[in-house]
Structure formats: structure tokens, C-alpha cells
Amino acid sequence: MFKGIVFDSDGVLVNSMPFHAKAWVEVFAEYGIEVTEEDIYEIEGSNHVGVINIFFGRAGRTPEPGIYDEILEKKRTHFLENNRAEVFEGMYECLLSLKGNFKLAVASGADRTIVTSLMDKFYPGIFDVIISGEDVKNGKPDPEPYEKAIAKLGLSKDECLVVENAPLGVESAKNAGVFCVGVPTYLDEIKLQQADLVVKNHAELIDCLTGLRDYFA
Template structure:
């Protein structure tokens, strides 16, 4: 094990509830009710891809994806709360202590991710940041994780991904990486494809220590 690659939303920051509320309010304007699970199982696909999927799922005109996405971003900006998960700093400190490479691999856009990291003072804690802006295909494609591994010059098999959603787990596994899932947004039944399922980042760190 030479590198730890973390998803952002739902792993580093507690943001998925706010993302859901943004999507919920946007779709509510079309008379659509969406459950949290409907969003959480698709997490990692990227905002534009999510807008496309929702217009198809709810039989909306294809061109409405732009309006839905704009509304979602507006609502999210109004309600977002910046908070990182307990034990994150402990995890990042351990990664540094062991001289492991670290990275973020997210379906979010770069501007939002970098802004959040700067607010937390964590912008220098990652050797690479791969966002939806940096790839042709978002999760579940292996491209984001493969690009991160290449950037830090570590073989995929030497990387461990930390994920919280099925598409992210699939992306990491398709890239040839081991994966620890953390059940922050979905129950363990959705995360069975991971090598290990943890309840929180404290348990993630315990699992990493065993792997190391």
C-alpha cells in the first residue's frame, strides 16, 4: 500500500444532505418528489450526468437538464454548510506519518472542492486532486482513479480508495484498487462490493492500519 485516495462528498465533508436538499428543491418545482437514496446511489456521476439521468428518469424534456442544474446549484449555495467528518485529520495525519501518497477523487467540480479545502486549511494535504473537470468519464468509469494513480506515480494495485457510494466503489475496483466503504450516507447493504465496510472514518483508519 503506497497511496490512499479519498472521495470528497460523503467521505471528507458532510455535504450529501445539502446536495440532496438542492436537488430535491429543484425537482420539486416540476412536481417531482425524490428520496435521498435515489441521489445517494448515483453519487459520483458528476452534476451534469445527474441532471441528464434525472430528466430521463422523470420524463422531462432533455433541454430542462440545464435549468434543473442551475436551480440545484442555486439552492445548494444557499444552504450549504462546510463541515468535515470526525477523525478526518487523524486519518490524514496517519497517511503523512507513514509517508503514503494521498489524493482526492471526486465527481464534484474543481472550483467547489478547492474552495472547501481552502476553507478547512486542507489544500496542501493531498498530492493530487481529480475532479469531474479533469476527466472525460466520471464514476463508475475507472478513469478518475487511474488518472489519480498515474499523477502520483503509484500502481493502481498499490492504492486504497475510500468511498461511500456504489458508483465510486465500482470505479475504484474497475481501476484495480482495493476499496474501503464508509457508511455515511447509505446502509452497508449498498456497499457490499467494497473490500471492507466501515461505519465511520475512525473504523476506516483501523482497517488501513491492518492493511498496512
């Protein structure tokens, strides 16, 4: 029986990935590395260390130790200055209705400043736990983000459900041994085929989550 639900943030709770993607593209260009927005969607969920390692590696380069914080700060600044993210329709009301019956958490690959600013704006008072990309040593697809969120909720993996929209996030949830629902926000649903259940869109996701709520009503 599920007692907790852990959500990815970008692409699940907030339609913010286009602004993350643009920020990464602009910042990597400053370092002479060509990256497309589609490239970013493909590795969505990884924390900043993972993202930097991936694209520097593809360019045949090795990041210097001090460059991680430098790039993170530039990316964060770009995102916050250009962010026009919006909440997905119906998600706040859905989570508000779930809160009485479930412990709720966020496990995101984004940095804490961005995650908390988005959650404070769109989902104030909803979440019991928020895990950012800076709170873990190993980002998605490593299981650490979801394992840490579940541990902080005080639950077992069998008592939790994960909601994800990205391949690396789904892989992270499954590596943690957690049931995963996938919602294809920016990529084709076939990219989420490792999930235990894939819904067609956010409307169907809300129906799924409302069904869980009604079970406890």
C-alpha cells in the same frame, strides 16, 4: 504495497451530502422533476452530467445540450448558499499523519468549485491531487475518475487504495481495478458489498488507515 490513497470527498472526508441532496431536489423541482434525497444518495458519486441524465431519463425526458451548465450553476449556487458541512471527527488528524508516508488524492463527482472550497477549508495542504466531476468525461461508476487520480499521483493501480462511501464510487474503484474500502455513511453497508473491505463507521475507518500508517512507521 500501498503508496497512495484516493478518497471520495462527500461522505468520506466531509459530511456534506445532505446539502448536495437538498440542492439537487430543489433544482430538479424547478424543471418539474420530483427527486428525493434518498434518490440522490443512491447515485452519489456521479458527476453533474450523469445525475442530470439519470433523473431526466427517469422522467422520460432528454436534456437539451445547454441545460447541463445551467443546472450545474443553479445547483452550485444553492449548495454554496446553504452548505453547513462539517469534517468527520478525526479525519483531518488521520490524513495529516498519513501524509508523510503516502501520496494522497481526492476523486469526487462534485464540481471543482465545491470540491476545492471544501478541501481548502477542512484539509488545507493535505492533497497532492484533486479530481472533480468537471475534470472527467465519464463520472462514476466509470473508472475514469480513479484512473485519472492515480495517473496524476504517478502510481500504478496496485499501489493505491480507494476509500468510498457510495455504491457508484465503489463500482468505479473496482472498474479501475483498485482495492476499495467502503464506509457506510448514508446508506446501509450492504449497498457497498462490492468493496474489498467494508468498515462500520468513520472511527473504524480511521483505525484501518492508522494501521497502514503504523506499518510504515
